[in-house]
Amino acid sequence: MALDLHKMQNYDRLLEQMNEFRERGTDYRSLRGRMSEVMDRLHPKRLRLEVAEIIQETPSAKTFRLVAPDRSLPPFLPGQYITVYTEVQSVATARAYSLSSAPADSGHYDITVRRLAGGLVSGRMLDRWRVGDTIEASSPSGNFYHNRIIHDRSVVYLAGGSGITPFMSMIRQEATRPAGMNVCLLYGSNSDGDIIFHDELNRLAEGNARFRYVPVVEKPGAGYRGKTGYLTADLIREVLGDVEGRTFFLCGPGAMYDFCIRQLEALGVPRRKIRREMFGALPDITRHRDWPAEVNPAAEFSVQIKGKDTIKAKAGDSLLTSLEKNGLKVPSLCRSGECSYCRVKLLSGRVFQPKESLVRSSDRRFGYIHSCMSYPLTDLEILL
Amino acid sequence: MADYDAIVIGAGNGGLAAAATLAGAGASVCVLERHNIPGGCATSFCRGRFEFEVALHQLSGMGTEGNPGPLRFTMANLGVLERVEFIESNDLYRIQIPDRIDITLKTDRKQVVDELSGRFPEEREAIANFFDMLYAYFQELVKAFFLKDPDASPERYPLIYRYSMRSTKDVMDSYFRSPLLKSVITIYWSYLGLPPSRLMFMDFAITLYSYLEYKSYHVKGGSQSISNALADIIVEKGQEIRFNCGVKRILVRDGRAAGVITETGEEISAGCVISNASKITTYVDLIDREHLPGDFFGHLRSSAIGVSALSLYMGLDCPPSEAGITQPTNFISPTEDYERAYECAKTVEVSEDSGLLTCYNYMDPSFSPEGTTIATFVTLKYGEPWMQIKPEEYHEIKFRCGEQMMEILDRVYPGVRGRIEEFEIATPLTHLRYLGHPNGSVYGFDQHPWESSFFTQQKAPIPGLFITGAWAGMGGFQPTYQSGEKVARLALKNIKG
């Protein structure tokens, strides 16, 4: 540039200012490692945790109390989950578990795990994990929490089975607050012998005007006196009276959402007042309402991974699962289609993607899929 | 023989544009990105039935086909133009300073002059003079810089010499009396991250002129579309992008950048290295000190880490009109004194901060499900005080600041709060997490006058090393895409040379 800088108005003054800044400024060498350090306190990529205690909650469920031997635990919001990275039969995989302890119980994270028939990981954790074992986990994440800026101070929790876990954290946290929210928990369980946290919930509700606990049992045993059946509109209305001015939170098995959301809609609850936790893909994807009925879940397709091997994948297994079974490393976190950690590019072929999978519009256009929520319908070619 | 001609660290705008340019020229490239998606700031995220744009508010510099702006050429060169749909908007901005003014301007010089003259009739003449000067000034810039006039003397370019290096405030004061009028004209300070008193007039003038003359653009599918398109172009050319792959060291051999070591310990060699990581990260964390000239960090002291952002991402369950939103770009400032508003950016709490409410489905109804609205309310915040927050206090502070921002919004858009279906707050620490940049800065260094090429040589001190993106010059979309393209051309000389 042939400009004569010294003839520009204010140039000399700016030079002076620059030098003043230089004198007062930061020597950036002092920041070495600082950003990772700050991030690591809030959102470490991985946490090394130790099983400090195991609590048998019901015949089918245990709570694992996890501590961090070599650091302080990052903070979380009641309702968030951690992902446990583990190896089962030499397959490296991961599962997300909502934290059931309250943030106020600092020093540990609780996860509460129920045995899932046909499940790969839950049974293994329940049978094999011992006090003193170390495990690897993600830091807490997830968007299922009460947000005081937009949600009502009167909340209704609709829980099903192990879907009680995030609510337990919320309820325990509320119990530590002098003037908190009005909480009503409607908790559906299969049988009255298997209600996780039943005693503690009863105890917390006793004489507490701000917390109501309503267990609902599908197949009650003899002598059970509480509510029975499903979480229907009638039941919800009967318990609450008025649904106005309340925010609803839902967490439980996949089938529960379709059902409960319809009930809430029937009651006139607007969509913005219904929050749901993703809580994993359906264990049996063929039960998804949009599953193409003509496809046999056992059908096997070949998946060619560009520049790498070709593997076999079953229609009924998520692509992520098939990749993991074949020893391929794909990052994952939520395993519910939400976080896009497991994103891969589909170069050819077709997959079934439930619409709960939150794929960005431009990802759809450019052929990216979330492998944790994609099921092969043809032979595929993908790019990892 | 090196593994690649070039390694690009980071898939932000700068990194992607650089890699796509290199791939287009036949060089072999490998892009390494820490995150799981391309784009850096230029990304989106999904919540419920909404997809939120992280960073782009108004894309500048595109211009129409008939009157193309500089970014249109860059987008065409990169191959993005045929893959992404750009939507033109004639709306410049609406600015609301509660109890003081509410005015809407278009991307049209005449409308702006008429509208301002109508509101400030006593300054009618000054308004006309100012915009005449702005346009004449830009013509001078084009001749002197883009057409590279060898005789760039004060006699031939009086406006450049008179105005470029003065502060925006100083120039405004020389034209106008009404503080309110000055505030209406200079609200784009917030796109640049420094208040009018510190912002070099040249930087401000180029920004205002670009929007007026080249209009404001929205990208169908959000800026993630551009990022995805660029990633596609790179892959289609047979080149590589690896996600979830952070770089922890840049290798320097015989005084030249020669490759990188990834976080998993893999060593990859290359003829040159282009870093889209921050300048500070690149020189402080990725390169061993002995490779840098002795006075290097002394010089860098005049650069100050720029602003980050505090943003509310909102999905509403009603159309924009029902929430009272009638424009895509709405600046809201509790005070007309931007020096004060800027001081607020240095604190964690929100008080008199200027904010920007962008409604994304206003121009592009397909951006949000039918009958809904996507709106983002963002204000500038320096990350430094956020870095001091104790982890256990973070969530409480985040929601408190979110609430304070809602209170500003309540004053002007009382219809919004009750209709929010999805809601997310991003703080400087959120940006730090996703970008890795010091203090979560989204514009690189503060755009002090001495960051401009008049004062600072942008060439990296190690041959074979190049820096691209917001930290290599100006922050923002247009500058960073252009920076990537430019750096790739330099790198190509290096590769071929």
Ligand SMILES: Cc1cc2nc3c(=O)[nH]c(=O)nc-3n(C[C@H](O)[C@H](O)[C@H](O)COP(=O)(O)OP(=O)(O)OC[C@H]3O[C@@H](n4cnc5c(N)ncnc54)[C@H](O)[C@@H]3O)c2cc1C
């Ligand atoms: C909320 C918000 C609002 C904004 N509003 C606007 C606006 O309205 N208009 C505008 O023009 N601009 C706006 N910006 C700024 C603009 O988005 C940025 O200045 C621009 O996108 C920066 O591009 P960049 O090339 O510098 O890359 P960045 O987006 O900064 O990306 C850098 C990339 O490098 C990666 N990386 C870093 N370190 C490493 C490493 N060691 N190894 C591997 N990868 C690494 C990061 O993960 C990231 O993907 C906004 C930004 C934000 C966040």
Ligand code: FES
């Ligand atoms: S792991 Fe989160 S989307 Fe697949």
